[in-house]
Amino acid sequence: MLLLNASGCLDAMTAPPVARSLDAYVTKTITPLPREGNPPVRIAETEHGMLNAIGLANPGRDRFLVTVLPRLRELGVPIWVSVGGFSAAEYAETCAALEGVTIELNLSCPNVDEAPESAAEIVSACRAATALPLYAKLSPAAWDVAESARAVEAAGADGLSLVNTIRGLALDDRTLAPTLARGTGGYSGPALKPIALAAVYACAHATALPIVGMGGVRSGRDALDLIAAGASAVALGTILFADPDAPARVRSELDAECSARGYAAPSDARAIAHEAHAHAS
Numbered sequence: 001m002l003l004l005n006a007s008g009c010l011d012a013m014t015a016p017p018v019a020r021s022l023d024a025y026v027t028k029t030i031t032p033l034p035r036e037g038n039p040p041v042r043i044a045e046t047e048h049g050m051l052n053a054i055g056l057a058n059p060g061r062d063r064f065l066v067t068v069l070p071r072l073r074e075l076g077v078p079i080w081v082s083v084g085g086f087s088a089a090e091y092a093e094t095c096a097a098l099e100g101v102t103i104e105l106n107l108s109c110p111n112v113d114e115a116p117e118s119a120a121e122i123v124s125a126c127r128a129a130t131a132l133p134l135y136a137k138l139s140p141a142a143w144d145v146a147e148s149a150r151a152v153e154a155a156g157a158d159g160l161s162l163v164n165t166i167r168g169l170a171l172d173d174r175t176l177a178p179t180l181a182r183g184t185g186g187y188s189g190p191a192l193k194p195i196a197l198a199a200v201y202a203c204a205h206a207t208a209l210p211i212v213g214m215g216g217v218r219s220g221r222d223a224l225d226l227i228a229a230g231a232s233a234v235a236l237g238t239i240l241f242a243d244p245d246a247p248a249r250v251r252s253e254l255d256a257e258c259s260a261r262g263y264a265a266p267s268d269a270r271a272i273a274h275e276a277h278a279h280a281s
């Protein structure tokens with residue numbers, strides 16, 4: 001079973017051993033031009049999860065390609081580059097400039113104004129620009145995420161990353177003003193897990209694409225749930241801020257969960273929820 005980090009949740013340069021303990025390292029989203037991101041406050045803790053409004057702070061494509069990517073390659077793990085942009089052409093230009101990586105298209109950041117084109121149009125433009133594996137990262141806030149999944153599959157995506165954060169708001173205790181400077185932010189962590197499971201379940205039913213499941217994973221059992229819903233890989237996000245050793249722990253908990261349930265490998269549990277549902281109904 002493949003274990004990855006979720007984009008934006010692990011800085012491989014400050015924690016290379018954590019990055020090396022993963023089956024692939026996913027970068028923070030890269031945009032064509034450098035971005036400072038949103039002004040602080042950009043992070044807020046809430047009862048059941050975390051809100052962030054980082055706003056795609058990144059060094060920009062050119063500096064990433066020249067200074068960051070070569071150092072990431074030295075980690076010795078496969079690299080996934082998260083690509084963002086403000087038009088389909090911007091996404092496609094970055095895709096065309098990449099080689100030797102998997103591409104994750106961030107089609108769903110809640111903290112910036114979205115590209116005007118649809119997810120499928122962006123995937124089509126990127127498909128025409130590169131032969132590299134293309135994963136489409138979708139928002140759980142789509143009215144029908146399975147419909148978006150079918151559309152990006154038809155447009156040439158090789159896989160899905162599910163899910164990105166969902167928009168949320170926290171108010172300051174004293175002033176009752178929004179805690180984050182931007183107002184709203186992306187909600188991640190434990191509360192996202194049932195939402196992620198529903199998205200993975202629906203998309204595994206709707207498409208044949210491999211799925212990286214993420215959203216609120218803290219334990220091996222959480223990872224197993226996403227696999228049972230149809231994911232073939234699992235990514236760790238918010239948990240990495242509290243527990244940088246989570247990859248090794250989640251991996252061993254997942255193995256223990258699997259042996260306790262009689263699975264020789266986590267992949268044996270893949271999509272089992274769909275069969276169990278068919279038998280139960």
Ligand SMILES: Cc1cc2nc3c(=O)[nH]c(=O)nc-3n(C[C@H](O)[C@H](O)[C@H](O)COP(=O)(O)O)c2cc1C
Nearest residue numbers: 006007008029052106163164188189215216237238
């Ligand atoms: C601080 C922070 C920064 C993030 N930055 C990105 C990003 O740059 N690109 C992206 O596609 N997702 C980004 N995400 C979303 C995560 O990759 C992931 O989809 C989401 O947090 C759900 O997983 P989790 O509940 O395990 O954190 C970010 C999440 C957090 C908490």
